[in-house]
Amino acid sequence: MHLESRRVFKQQRVGTSGSRLRAWAALMLSLATCVPPGFGQETPTQTTTKSASTLPSAPVPTQTEPLFLRPSDRDFSKPSGRLLGDPINMYRPTTIAKADFNNSVRLTDLVKDGKIYLSLSDAIALALENNYDIAISRYYLDIADTDLLRAKAGSTLRGVGATVLQNTLGGTSQTLSASGAPGTVSGATAGSSGLVLSTDGAGPAPEDRDPLISGTIQFERQKSPQTSLFVPRAYTNTDSYNFTYAQGWVTGTSATLTWDNSRTTNNGFNSYSPQLLSSFQATVTQHLLQGAGIWVNNRFVYEAILDRRITDSTFRQQVLSTVNQVENIYWVVVSAYEDVQAKQRALEQSTQLDSDTRKQLEVGTMAPLDVVQADSTVATDKQALINSQSNLNYQQLILKQAIARNLNDPALVTAPIIPTDRVNLDPLAEEKETPDQLAQVAFENRPELEQAVLAIRKDEITLRGARNALLPTLDVYGFYGGQGIGGSPNTACNIFNIPCGATSSSNFPTVLSNLVNGSSPNKGLGFNFQVDIRNRTAQADQARSLIEYRQAEMHLEQLYTQIRMQVVQQQYALTNDRAQVQASTAAEDYARQSLDAEQKKLHLGASTTANVLQKERDLAVAEDNLITANLTYAKDRALLYQVLASTLQHYGINLNDAATGNVATAPVIPGLEPAKNTDAAPTTPPAGQ
Numbered sequence: 001m002h003l004e005s006r007r008v009f010k011q012q013r014v015g016t017s018g019s020r021l022r023a024w025a026a027l028m029l030s031l032a033t034c035v036p037p038g039f040g041q042e043t044p045t046q047t048t049t050k051s052a053s054t055l056p057s058a059p060v061p062t063q064t065e066p067l068f069l070r071p072s073d074r075d076f077s078k079p080s081g082r083l084l085g086d087p088i089n090m091y092r093p094t095t096i097a098k099a100d101f102n103n104s105v106r107l108t109d110l111v112k113d114g115k116i117y118l119s120l121s122d123a124i125a126l127a128l129e130n131n132y133d134i135a136i137s138r139y140y141l142d143i144a145d146t147d148l149l150r151a152k153a154g155s156t157l158r159g160v161g162a163t164v165l166q167n168t169l170g171g172t173s174q175t176l177s178a179s180g181a182p183g184t185v186s187g188a189t190a191g192s193s194g195l196v197l198s199t200d201g202a203g204p205a206p207e208d209r210d211p212l213i214s215g216t217i218q219f220e221r222q223k224s225p226q227t228s229l230f231v232p233r234a235y236t237n238t239d240s241y242n243f244t245y246a247q248g249w250v251t252g253t254s255a256t257l258t259w260d261n262s263r264t265t266n267n268g269f270n271s272y273s274p275q276l277l278s279s280f281q282a283t284v285t286q287h288l289l290q291g292a293g294i295w296v297n298n299r300f301v302y303e304a305i306l307d308r309r310i311t312d313s314t315f316r317q318q319v320l321s322t323v324n325q326v327e328n329i330y331w332v333v334v335s336a337y338e339d340v341q342a343k344q345r346a347l348e349q350s351t352q353l354d355s356d357t358r359k360q361l362e363v364g365t366m367a368p369l370d371v372v373q374a375d376s377t378v379a380t381d382k383q384a385l386i387n388s389q390s391n392l393n394y395q396q397l398i399l400k401q402a403i404a405r406n407l408n409d410p411a412l413v414t415a416p417i418i419p420t421d422r423v424n425l426d427p428l429a430e431e432k433e434t435p436d437q438l439a440q441v442a443f444e445n446r447p448e449l450e451q452a453v454l455a456i457r458k459d460e461i462t463l464r465g466a467r468n469a470l471l472p473t474l475d476v477y478g479f480y481g482g483q484g485i486g487g488s489p490n491t492a493c494n495i496f497n498i499p500c501g502a503t504s505s506s507n508f509p510t511v512l513s514n515l516v517n518g519s520s521p522n523k524g525l526g527f528n529f530q531v532d533i534r535n536r537t538a539q540a541d542q543a544r545s546l547i548e549y550r551q552a553e554m555h556l557e558q559l560y561t562q563i564r565m566q567v568v569q570q571q572y573a574l575t576n577d578r579a580q581v582q583a584s585t586a587a588e589d590y591a592r593q594s595l596d597a598e599q600k601k602l603h604l605g606a607s608t609t610a611n612v613l614q615k616e617r618d619l620a621v622a623e624d625n626l627i628t629a630n631l632t633y634a635k636d637r638a639l640l641y642q643v644l645a646s647t648l649q650h651y652g653i654n655l656n657d658a659a660t661g662n663v664a665t666a667p668v669i670p671g672l673e674p675a676k677n678t679d680a681a682p683t684t685p686p687a688g689q
Helices: 002-011 017-031 087-091 105-110 120-130 132-152 294-362 368-403 410-414 435-445 447-469 508-516 536-603 609-644 647-651 655-660
Strands: 115-118 212-224 234-248 253-265 272-287 417-419 421-423 473-489 521-530 672-674
Touching (some): 105 115, 120 132, 132 655, 272 508, 294 368, 294 421, 294 447, 294 647, 294 655, 368 410, 368 417, 435 536, 435 609
Antiparallel strands (some): 253 272, 473 521
């Protein structure tokens, strides 16, 4: 089916905005293999035209696979009990396991000698297992299934509300909104209570497909006063046993069966005392206009299926966002770690120069002002080291809260993180492609596009439901019933000493036999109709649903433009970042050699302490620039993968593992090299401060 969709799409070269949207709608229909036939008929036609585009047509967006991720053992789209086998379980409350607030075993295994030696692969795997944003998003998958269960019963949808969470501190992420319009606004455009309700779900309410049995059992004891000579005071005892069975079907058909039973005694004018009366009536109603047909009564099921797929896509988007966020935080920790090492080297150099200057002062070859200047530099370097250490400690805590679920363990909080990975400058394969080629890759992978297309499919359902609501109500119904009566002859019933009661008695089985033998039938056929003379409410809903559909089409085209611009920007940024790293590396090497040459001149008496201190400052600035350049390059490279939405493929992340929170295989991150120095950076202030 997927290959056939691609073939159909390639035949429909997108020359205008309207044709592109029609192609998308047709493709999503063919991709929606889980939706019954007839689901996407009568797609609205786009009438606007534009000049033909020279860009290649957008490819089919990749579906989030596997469909319908299962984060829990139970499938909430199915009822918990069965009519045959375990009917009692349908009336028991569902239990949901409490959330686990313990860290995964993987994190404990990484702690060695009081230190956490952390690779980028380990950091991402820990985030997939422990990160709160991902853990909270998993619940949306089950929530979407509960809506599907409601829709199968013919009930309206409650909605899912899945969104990409950004509650993890630190890092940045580039995501786009896949929804067409916000659900809440303020100001003059706000509706009741500040809410704006969309037309999603417009149309007649579907028939309730869960059978309903209701009953009333009543015991009545009545004493009526005497009102005349001919109507003596009566003592009537009535026991009623009435039952009703009701059910609807997806065709717009409903049926009601009522069965009423009563036992009445001491009624002086009844033929029987006690009198046994039983009656039934079966009524079948069929909608002929509004609410008629399988599609209109099953449309909420189709919407719930699309909502579940949108939720799957949103979860994939959440994983992409959080993985990118954790990777950014990791590279910030690497930068802070290397910055502490650089500040430590600078302090060692200035301290050594200060010591040498004091020795030269003692032998009379150095002026006292040079010693003061060296002391000032040492103090400045100590302050810079303390600031860098404080930043490293904080960034390590930021990383821990992103990859751990419980920070109450003192051993975890105090354990320093030793990042073991560094990024290399090997060009990515994506950098060799043109921006248009990369844009096509992003069009295939971006979950925002998938969600926008699925949202348009939902809008099409709403359009058809709103059109059906324009029709008048016309129902045909037929009914059939019967009555049976019996009991014991009423000896108290006589008029002028002439018995008026029955001459023979009959029991309840005989009454039931008379009920169904057609001896006292009640049958008929009828029509109900309701015509809204002006029909303004339905007209407004139908017009608004079409406007929202056009708005969603416009938003889809806007997403294409935004994604293309993101791709172009990120590709150029990565090229510039690599050049900046290379330039910073050359500048750092030059500053180091210049410092070494200046120190040799000082030892030979051909330079001054001020010159050496200046070279040390130049080297410190060059190292800072190199650290910053490496950080920017590493973050932009990760961001390119996120913009292309190819992080999962490149890193080998299994989406099922992310959905369950149990990572069986650690991600494999390309373009890394081991750190040359994995000694723990000093985290305590230098002595003498």
